[in-house]
Amino acid sequence: MSERTETTQVLIIGAGPAGMLLSHLLADAGVESIVLETRSEEYVAARIRAGILEHSTVDLLRSVGLADRLEREGDEHRGIYLQWPHERHHLDFVDLVGRSVWVYGQTEVQKDLVAARGAAGQVVHYEVDDVALHDLESDRPSVTFTDADGTTVRVTATAVAGCDGSFGPSRAAVPDGVRSTWERTYPYSWLGILADVAPSTDELIYAWHPDGFALHSMRSESVSRLYLQVPNGTPVDDWSDDRIWDALASRLGHGQDGWELTPGPITDKSVLPMRSYVQAPMRHGRLFLAGDAAHIVPPTGAKGLNLAVADVALLAPALAALVRDGDARLADAYSDDALRRVWRCTHFSWWMTTMLHTGDDPFDAQLQRSQLQWVATSQAGAQGLAENYAGLPLGF
Incomplete structure (x- = not known):
């Protein structure tokens, strides 16, 4: 050799x-x-x-x-949407902390x-x-x-x-x-998909829902990236395309205030432990x-x-x-x-x-909704999220 x-x-x-x-x-x-x-x-x-x-x-x-x-x-995005049933709030990072993502x-x-x-x-x-x-x-x-x-x-x-x-x-x-x-292992995972469909939103939607968290993200003007909270160990094959789109529509608020989620061909599915x-x-x-x-x-x-x-x-x-x-x-x-x-x-x-992932305890669910309401309506709460999400200066 x-x-x-x-x-x-x-x-x-x-x-x-x-x-x-x-x-x-x-x-x-x-x-x-x-x-x-x-x-x-x-x-x-x-x-x-x-x-x-x-x-x-x-x-x-x-x-x-x-x-x-x-x-x-x-x-370039100015911020994100925070959502829970019947409410959606936009946090504008540029207005809050002068930084975009x-x-x-x-x-x-x-x-x-x-x-x-x-x-x-x-x-x-x-x-x-x-x-x-x-x-x-x-x-x-x-x-x-x-x-x-x-x-x-x-x-x-x-x-x-x-x-x-x-x-x-x-x-x-x-x-x-x-x-x-x-180390901390969380009691849930993300089922992530890539779909060949234009995003149904201009900026990311982070959604709390009793059935579990959902996120609407994107990769381009023609490719959407979406996630669903699922139990650990969930096989990808348990989730058909129709089941995925139905769950996303429910958790992301399809029909709420006229907003609609547009489904499309799913090109990739994977489960990500947290x-x-x-x-x-x-x-x-x-x-x-x-x-x-x-x-x-x-x-x-x-x-x-x-x-x-x-x-x-x-x-x-x-x-x-x-x-x-x-x-x-x-x-x-x-x-x-x-x-x-x-x-x-x-x-x-x-x-x-x-704050965003649901479990079996109804007390925790009420605390989460209270925290989301505070972040979405308090200047101090919104600025704290915006400062961290948009990122602290390098060298912090």
Whole structure:
């Protein structure tokens, strides 16, 4: 079996948005990197994930030349609708906190990043296997893997960035005696669909309903993204297309004040479990974690991708200072600085999730409706939701 060695300044594990954006930001700072990915390029590009970009995320993409297509094809939204039976209220984030959000799918962000890094000659090894991290507490850590052609490769770097999600090797490389974890599994999941039909709403609808939560989102002018709260372990096959559209119509208020939900061909169905997870610290020796490798949030607050971007925005200058100048101050502060935002977003995601998803307790249902009424009619309540949803400034 053939073997080879490589060297770089930063070795990035994971070629999703977090890893590819980090490589882009590092290149802007004059830092070389190599990216590893266990999946194929096509698989990573096709993963259906988040669709809402915070104000700060869009500002960052603009600042590094990655927002041209976003501004042509994305859809800027001023706010969202909050709904429960017989009531629908619009929260205008721009009026409330001076910040908007953009509808632009993670698949589109990934396309833009891959195109930009490809044009710059970024080295990305796809479909690697047997990834293992070594000597993380030294100043020359390394990563070994088997390349797609069966070659055993060792890459030595100054730092390793773990952007490989919750199932990658980076999270587990932090020793048991070092890491602390916090986790919550929610007693419900989302049944998500993509449909080839124009959205029935101009902005997202978050709906509380006695039968369960529903969300009307979108991916473009011709593609709708919709979700239904379902019990954990629900098989996708239990939900026919007709059953899905009937439940969405009921929970989203079809016919309420003349509003109508337009059904269309469903092109994708999947069930997404809901959980929160945080691991600390987000740095061990010369290993730095970012994105889902360090934290998971339920999608209700639209924080997952945006939180990964915020991590990377902190990590890139920290790594640049470390590998270029030997200055470890930002690297030493990275975990604490990142975790401050992580816990803020984890709380907001938990708050949105528990406010909108129904259970079996009628007392809880009355508390939820009271809270929704307060958020929708109180300036302070609406501003709190808007500030968190549209996103705090990077560096918070």
